[in-house]
Amino acid sequence: MIRVMGIDCGTEFTGFGVVEQNGKSLRHVASGAISAGESGALADRLTHIHLVLCQVIQEHTPSHVAIEEVFYSVNAKSALKLGHVRGVALLATSQNKLPVAEYSPLSVKSAVCGYGRADKNQVQQMVMRLLKLEEAPESEDAADALAIAICHLHTSATLQRQKSGGTIKK
Amino acid sequence: MIRVMGIDCGTEFTGFGVVEQNGKSLRHVASGAISAGESGALADRLTHIHLVLCQVIQEHTPSHVAIEEVFYSVNAKSALKLGHVRGVALLATSQNKLPVAEYSPLSVKSAVCGYGRADKNQVQQMVMRLLKLEEAPESEDAADALAIAICHLHTSATLQRQKSGGTIKK
Numbered sequence: 001m002i003r004v005m006g007i008d009c010g011t012e013f014t015g016f017g018v019v020e021q022n023g024k025s026l027r028h029v030a031s032g033a034i035s036a037g038e039s040g041a042l043a044d045r046l047t048h049i050h051l052v053l054c055q056v057i058q059e060h061t062p063s064h065v066a067i068e069e070v071f072y073s074v075n076a077k078s079a080l081k082l083g084h085v086r087g088v089a090l091l092a093t094s095q096n097k098l099p100v101a102e103y104s105p106l107s108v109k110s111a112v113c114g115y116g117r118a119d120k121n122q123v124q125q126m127v128m129r130l131l132k133l134e135e136a137p138e139s140e141d142a143a144d145a146l147a148i149a150i151c152h153l154h155t156s157a158t159l160q161r162q163k164s165g166g167t168i169k170k
Numbered sequence: 171m172i173r174v175m176g177i178d179c180g181t182e183f184t185g186f187g188v189v190e191q192n193g194k195s196l197r198h199v200a201s202g203a204i205s206a207g208e209s210g211a212l213a214d215r216l217t218h219i220h221l222v223l224c225q226v227i228q229e230h231t232p233s234h235v236a237i238e239e240v241f242y243s244v245n246a247k248s249a250l251k252l253g254h255v256r257g258v259a260l261l262a263t264s265q266n267k268l269p270v271a272e273y274s275p276l277s278v279k280s281a282v283c284g285y286g287r288a289d290k291n292q293v294q295q296m297v298m299r300l301l302k303l304e305e306a307p308e309s310e311d312a313a314d315a316l317a318i319a320i321c322h323l324h325t326s327a328t329l330q331r332q333k334s335g336g337t338i339k340k
Contacts, residue, residue, distance in 0.1 A: 043264035050261055070250055079246040083253015087216055088261050090254065094213035 002156070003029065005062035005098075006148030007053065007089050008141050011081040012036055014049055014089065015141030018060045019131065019149040021157075026150065028131040030060050031142040036085065046088045053092040065093040066152035068144075069102045103151050108144075111151035123147050172326070173199065175232035175268075176318030177223070177259050178311050181251040182206055184219055184259065185311030188230045189301065189319040191327075196320065198301040200230050201312040206255065216258045223262040235263040236322035238314075239272045273321050278314075281321035293317050 001022045008015035017031035034052045036045045057065075067089065070082060093100045106116040112126045124136050124143040130150055137143040171192045178185035187201035204222045206215045227235075237259065240252060263270045276286040282296045294306050294313040300320055307313040 041264070041270065043260035043270050046257055046261050047264040074246055076244055076246050076249040079249040080240055080253040080256070083250040084257035084260065086250070087254035087257025090213035091216050091220055091258050091261065094211070094217040100211065100213050 002064070002153065003060070003062045004064045004066055004149040004152045005057065005060070006145040006150075006152065007065060007067045007093075008144040008148060009067065009082060009085045009089050010036075010141060011078065011085065013139065013141040014053075014085055015139065015143070015145035016053065016056050017137070017142055017144075017146030017149050018056065018062050019146060019153060021153045026131055026153065028133055028146065030056065031137050031146050032056075033139040033141040042084065046084055049085060050088040050092050053089055054096065057092065057096045057098065062098065064152060064156075065098045065100045066148045067093075067100055067102055068108060068148055069104045071105055101152055101155075103148060103155070107155075108147050108151040111154045112147045120144075172234070172323065173230070173232045174234045174236055174319040174322045175227065175230070176315040176320075176322065177235060177237045177263075178314040178318060179237065179252060179255045179259050180206075180311060181248065181255065183309065183311040184223075184255055185309065185313070185315035186223065186226050187307070187312055187316030187319050188226065188232050189316060189323060191323045196301055196323065198303055198316065200226065201307050201316050202226075203309040203311040212254065216254055219255060220258040220262050223259055224266065227262065227266045227268065232268065234322060234326075235268045235270045236318045237263075237270055237272055238278065238318055239274045241275055271322055271325075273318060273325070277325075278317050278321040281324045282317045290314075 003020045006017045013033040013035055015033045018029035020027045020029050034049050109118040110116045113122050120140050127143045127146045128136055173190045176187045183203040183205055185203045188199040190197045190199050204219050279288045280286045283292050290310050297313045297316045298306055
């Protein structure tokens with residue numbers, strides 16, 4: 001059994017999703033989106049995001065965390081804003097002694113939908129199907145975070161198979 | 171008496187400097203630079219920076235924090251890296267219930283040297299003179315952080331004079 005938490009950092013909402021894998025079966029444990037809030041000092045908004053992420057980690061005890069790599073086509077101002085959120089998210093994982101893996105948006109979409117150009121709606125539909133959810137996750141950010149967690153589980157499973165003697169065809 | 175901590179966030183080194191003002195006299199309390207380290211996971215490096223900043227705050231008990239605004243001419247990749255560090259620095263201040271003020275590099279140089287185009291060496295010399303230091307601070311980052319703290323003290327003093335009945339000439 002392995003439990004992974006995916007984090008989808010954003011300047012408005014930060015999604016989180018905890019997924020458990022037992023054998024080949026995947027189960028949704030928790031998910032949601034943390035609002036950065038529109039008012040209040042930046043430092044206080046970051047404290048709120050950090051606090052909620054720490055609470056989720058402590059309540060749902062994932063053993064690994066997966067986070068999305070940043071897409072550099074954003075401008076410097078957006079990258080800085082996103083960096084603030086990502087910094088406190090990475091801090092929350094390290095303070096809780098959890099290893100973090102990073103995946104590009106392309107890898108996440110490929111792992112979940114089978115191809116890297118899937119749109120938000122397709123990601124949401126596949127997350128629902130893979131986790132056997134009757135309803136869509138609370139928000140796109142929560143769905144993205146669940147997709148990142150699933151991507152990590154798929155990637156770890158592949159690496160595990162390769163380590164345990166699987167051959168790679170060239 | 172007022173004690174201000176300046177923080178100069180950087181991707182390689184993060185400078186800090188605590189300055190105390192008593193009447194018109196300024197005193198150097200503490201300063202230094204925290205290395206982000208070249209090896210190790212990003213999350214662990216951020217945890218180290220956050221931990222040292224929290225220790226400095228708890229040991230030297232500033233009542234206010236001042237931090238430099240980011241200069242947007244940097245590219246998105248650098249802005250993201252700087253954002254990570256800035257996020258954990260802002261978190262450290264908010265977790266310790268300290269108000270944070272932000273100043274542009276131009277304001278800091280103007281406040282300390284009298285003009286906004288001063289170079290690093292001029293900032294260091296003026297910081298030494300204003301704080302009556304016999305030796306230069308440990309590093310340029312520490313000197314910059316002390317300059318940010320001095321900028322905040324000068325700005326607060328000006329605002330205070332204006333509030334207490336000073337007139338602004340047009």
